[in-house]
Amino acid sequence: MRTTSRALLPISVLGVALALAGCSPAADGDSSSSSSPTSETTAPTSEPTEEDTAATSEPTEGAAGGALLDGSQELEIESYAGTFLAPTVEGGVALVEDPAANDVPAQWIIGPVEGGGDGYQLTTVALTDGEPSCLTLVDGADPSLGSCDPADASQVFSVATLDSPEQVSISNEAGTLAVDAESGSLTVHPDGAEVSSTFTLAAS
Template sequence: MRTTARALLPISLFGLTLALAGCSPEAGGDSPASESTPTSETTAPTAEPTQEETAPASSESTADATLIDGSQEVEIESYAGTYLAPTVEGGVALVPDPAANEVPAQWTIGPAEAGGEDFQLTTVALTDGEPMCLTVPADGDPSLATCDADDASQVFSVTTLDRADQVSVSNEAGYLGVDAEGGSLTVSPTGEGVDTTFTLLTS
């Protein structure tokens, strides 16, 4: 009988141990502590793309942007250091000093049509009370004529070059330029063989 009593005591203690283990938090049951304790893992918010990232690249090119928006009074200097100026005979020439020219050497350069991208070069000097316009016909020399925005020989593309004040001037006849040999004003159909760079100087 003593042997049986000794055997039942360890068994009873083992059963009590199992019962207590079943009530402990480690047994996998839900407990208030496990519900209130936040986990260390957090989900980072998804970054929204910025406006710069989502905006498409601009397709607008400024390579052929014209220099002038509206009318502006300028002196037009060639790369050779001479200036485009009207003559008393109604022509145009390159002169070394615009201040010493017989007639004012300044030009007003402005859109041939409101909001347009083509320009007319108009003399500041008046003839019979009216300005004259630079005219470059396809079969003639540069000259002056009564301004007419519908005359293609008076309508020019004025395109910026390496600097904002440096331009080329062209129309259907070709590019206005300076003959490298004679230093005189000329027109080249392709712009080759002449210096077509002009600088617009504002007063």
């Protein structure tokens, strides 16, 4: 009887040890499986956030004059005084209060200079002898219109965005297009530092 009791004791101890060893891997398995879903859930959460950020920034980048300056849209060009840049019947250029009531179409197309290079030309929608005209700024002269010539430096402008994408200043080597404070007519300002050189572009 004593021999039997001694033989059962080691077997009981061995059984307990195996049971404890069997529990340990199961616990580890539970731990790893519970952490895995957490990481999988986090990943999809971050992806839409990045996409949302990109989508939010796209209109801002595109609005920095992009579509308004690609030559594909007819625009109205409004001065800070609420008047609009428009061709005249005489073939000149002036500021009018209502572009819709102007004797000739008062819309413009602003597009990159043909043949490449920096700068833009401001081309009339109104035609003279079947051809458009281009805004011309010459040093010492009033703003005028001329036959479009991409090689003419007086017709090549820098169009710089100001406080908002639609607000711009228009300048070339002669100076900056502006509104004369006293007469309310177009003029050329030396450096464009005054508010009178601010114009707003709007698709018509």
